[in-house]
Amino acid sequence: MQSPPESVPINPRMEFKAAVLLVLVALLVSASVAYLMYARGVFERTQKLVLLADDSEGVVVGMDMTFSGFALGRISAIELAPDGNARILVDVPQKDAHWLRTSSIFTMERGLVGGTRIRAYSGILTDPPLPDGAERRVLRGDATAEIPRLMNAARDLLSNLQAMTASDSALNNSLANVQGVTDRLKGPQGALGLLLGNEADARKLITTLDRTNVLLGRLDGLAVKADTQVFGDKGVMPETRATVAQLNGLLADARGSLKKVDAVLQEAQAIAANTREGTSDLAALRAEAESSLRKVEHLVNEINRKWPFARDTEIKLP
Amino acid sequence: MAGRLLHTSALVLALVLSPSSYGRANRANLASHVYLGTAPLLPWFTVLVAFASLVVIRIVVVTAESYGLSQYALETVVRVLVLELIPLTAALFVAVRLTLPAGVELAGMRARGELDAQRARGLDPLVTEVVPRVCAGMFSVVTLAVVSCVISLVLTYLVVHGLTHTAFDGYTRKVGQVFNPSVALIFALKTLFFSLAVSLIPMVTGVQEPSSGEVRATPELQGLVRMFLLILLIEVASLIGNYY
Numbered sequence: 001m002q003s004p005p006e007s008v009p010i011n012p013r014m015e016f017k018a019a020v021l022l023v024l025v026a027l028l029v030s031a032s033v034a035y036l037m038y039a040r041g042v043f044e045r046t047q048k049l050v051l052l053a054d055d056s057e058g059v060v061v062g063m064d065m066t067f068s069g070f071a072l073g074r075i076s077a078i079e080l081a082p083d084g085n086a087r088i089l090v091d092v093p094q095k096d097a098h099w100l101r102t103s104s105i106f107t108m109e110r111g112l113v114g115g116t117r118i119r120a121y122s123g124i125l126t127d128p129p130l131p132d133g134a135e136r137r138v139l140r141g142d143a144t145a146e147i148p149r150l151m152n153a154a155r156d157l158l159s160n161l162q163a164m165t166a167s168d169s170a171l172n173n174s175l176a177n178v179q180g181v182t183d184r185l186k187g188p189q190g191a192l193g194l195l196l197g198n199e200a201d202a203r204k205l206i207t208t209l210d211r212t213n214v215l216l217g218r219l220d221g222l223a224v225k226a227d228t229q230v231f232g233d234k235g236v237m238p239e240t241r242a243t244v245a246q247l248n249g250l251l252a253d254a255r256g257s258l259k260k261v262d263a264v265l266q267e268a269q270a271i272a273a274n275t276r277e278g279t280s281d282l283a284a285l286r287a288e289a290e291s292s293l294r295k296v297e298h299l300v301n302e303i304n305r306k307w308p309f310a311r312d313t314e315i316k317l318p
Numbered sequence: 319m320a321g322r323l324l325h326t327s328a329l330v331l332a333l334v335l336s337p338s339s340y341g342r343a344n345r346a347n348l349a350s351h352v353y354l355g356t357a358p359l360l361p362w363f364t365v366l367v368a369f370a371s372l373v374v375i376r377i378v379v380v381t382a383e384s385y386g387l388s389q390y391a392l393e394t395v396v397r398v399l400v401l402e403l404i405p406l407t408a409a410l411f412v413a414v415r416l417t418l419p420a421g422v423e424l425a426g427m428r429a430r431g432e433l434d435a436q437r438a439r440g441l442d443p444l445v446t447e448v449v450p451r452v453c454a455g456m457f458s459v460v461t462l463a464v465v466s467c468v469i470s471l472v473l474t475y476l477v478v479h480g481l482t483h484t485a486f487d488g489y490t491r492k493v494g495q496v497f498n499p500s501v502a503l504i505f506a507l508k509t510l511f512f513s514l515a516v517s518l519i520p521m522v523t524g525v526q527e528p529s530s531g532e533v534r535a536t537p538e539l540q541g542l543v544r545m546f547l548l549i550l551l552i553e554v555a556s557l558i559g560n561y562y
Contacts, residue, residue: 018349021356025461032464036502039494062498064491071491 041074046091047132049073051106051118053140056086058116059108065090065118067099072120088118088138101127102134109141323544326522330448331514334456339449348450355416355454356461363411363462364469370407371399371470375477392489395474396496400467401505401560402553408462409512409549413520417455418545421520422538424448428525448521455517463509501560508556515548 037043053059056078064071073092081087092100104122111117118138130136164171184194192202230236333339340348375395382391424447427433433443471493479485497505523541 012346014353015346015349017357018353021353021461022457025457025464028464028468029460032468035490036494036497039490039497040499041494062495064495071488074491 041091041093044091044093045095046073046093047097049090049092049100049130050133050135051088051090051108051138052081052135053086053088053108053138054084055140056088058110059086059088059118060115063115063118065092065106065120067096067120067122072096072099075118090118098129099125100130101125102130103127104130104136106136106138107141108138322526323519323522326526327518330444330452330518330522333444333449334452339445344445344450347446348453351450351454352457355451356458359412359415359458359462360465363408364465366411367404367407367466368469368473371404371466371473372477374399374403375470375474379478392474392478392492393496395478396471396493399470399474401496401501402557404466404470405459405463405505405509405512406549406553408466408509409459409516412455412458412462412513413516413545416458417451417516417520418538418542420451420455421524421541424451424521424524425537428527433525443525448525451521452517455521456513459513459516460509463512504556504559508552511552512549515545515552519545519548 049065059075059078061075061077063075065073065075073090073096075088076091077089079087079089099122100120101122101124103124104120107119107121109117109119163169166172181194185191187193189199189202192205193199196202196205228235378395378398379388379391382388382394424433427443427447433447436443436446475485475489479489520538520541523537523544526537528537
């Protein structure tokens with residue numbers, strides 16, 4: 001039996017204390033390992049979701065997929081599909097899987113600062129839930145990918161601007177022309193010279209204007225004379241007025257004559273009425289004459305019957 | 319010298335791993351070494367790490383917020399504190415407070431001939447003196463590192479989120495993201511190798527006979543330099559493993 005060395009004081013309770021310490025540390029280590037496993041999602045029941053992307057740059061295993069800012073799933077693997085696309089395998093805990101629907105959209109965004117983010121959007125939460133192992137294409141929104149395009153656009157813009165501001169550019173020529181125009185506007189001919197182009201035409205126009213002015217002066221005198229002729233004491237208008245007065249008198253006379261003619265016509269109408277009555281009396285007279293003649297005829301017939309000197313009155317029987 | 323050191327270290331390691339070293343005869347000695355090596359250090363170190371962690375957490379969180387990158391503050395704090403600073407601090411603390419004095423003590427025992435006396439009594443000083451001290455050093459480093467990591471994780475949560483339990487899920491996710499399998503493995507291996515480095519080298523240096531060549535430095539100083547060099551190598555290797 002070996003005796004223990006004497007360098008450390010031996011306490012009978014020391015063994016117990018050491019055992020307690022060992023157990024506590026073992027418990028702490030076990031709890032830490034269990035917590036890390038829980039944090040890694042080892043104990044979660046998950047369902048798979050496969051996101052297809054043409055580029056998985058920036059995506060790392062273990063990063064989160066978020067939904068409305070909440071971590072909803074964890075990337076468990078990234079693999080290259082036979083068609084060259086990246087397949088991003090996401091583990092979604094089953095308790096959170098109801099947020100993902102068949103109509104959900106998945107995006108992958110890369111900001112200027114920070115890593116790539118994968119986000120899920122579910123617009124219609126009444127759609128059927130996303131089945132286990134569903135494959136969805138992920139939409140890419142890449143801020144850094146925009147930079148080259150932006151640079152190209154900016155370069156085009158700058159070259160256009162340079163072309164516009166060059167010494168022989170159209171804009172510069174136009175500005176020079178504008179300056180020439182304003183110079184001519186300020187010149188002796190002014191805007192007229194600018195519009196007509198040369199000095200001779202401008203002079204012609206001014207001469208024409210002068211002559212038109214003279215013509216207008218003459219027209220003015222003519223108008224005064226015409227006024228005198230028309231509206232003067234012996235002008236056309238007073239004469240016309242007198243003629244109209246005479247015409248009025250004539251018309252009154254004509255009206256009197258017409259009234260007389262009217263009376264004559266009324267008389268003629270009365271005569272015609274009398275004549276009509278006379279003709280109706282003639283009809284009665286004629287009827288009476290006819291009646292008298294019939295009676296006379298009857299009387300003659302009667303006399304002839306009764307009178308024996310009838311020429312042949314007997315009736316011959318066959 | 320280095321070959322002898324390596325040989326003795328391997329021998330001690332084999333003894334540490336063999337169940338016969340933990341026999342009933344040696345158990346009380348081992349228990350007292352382990353307990354006295356860890357328990358007095360734990361409160362002081364925890365308080366020290368808590369204060370240092372608070373300062374570092376506050377600096378990182380405030381700086382990240384001022385740059386609008388507060389979403390990365392948590393990850394940075396966990397990486398900087400838990401993965402890198404705390405295991406290194408624990409190893410150095412244990413080395414300074416426990417294993418280097420123990421190495422000097424062993425060297426003194428060897429110089430006084432106590433180890434030879436034990437050998438003469440049929441005892442193996444490697445089993446009776448070295449293995450308990452090595453175990454105490456390793457256990458102390460692991461304990462201090464684990465307790466301090468847990469404390470600093472709790473402090474990080476409290477500084478970032480305050481006294482609420484509602485952010486626990488999000489915090490857990492972040493911690494889970496930092497501790498992916500390779501990082502967790504490197505963290506565990508790093509802590510283990512730190513504990514081995516700070517425990518083995520001072521003891522083995524102390525227990526070995528100094529070489530008779532032209533050595534200007536004392537064996538204790540040589541052991542110290544070797545230990546720091548090894549810690550540096552382990553730290554560099556872990557950084558390479560984590561970030562490359």
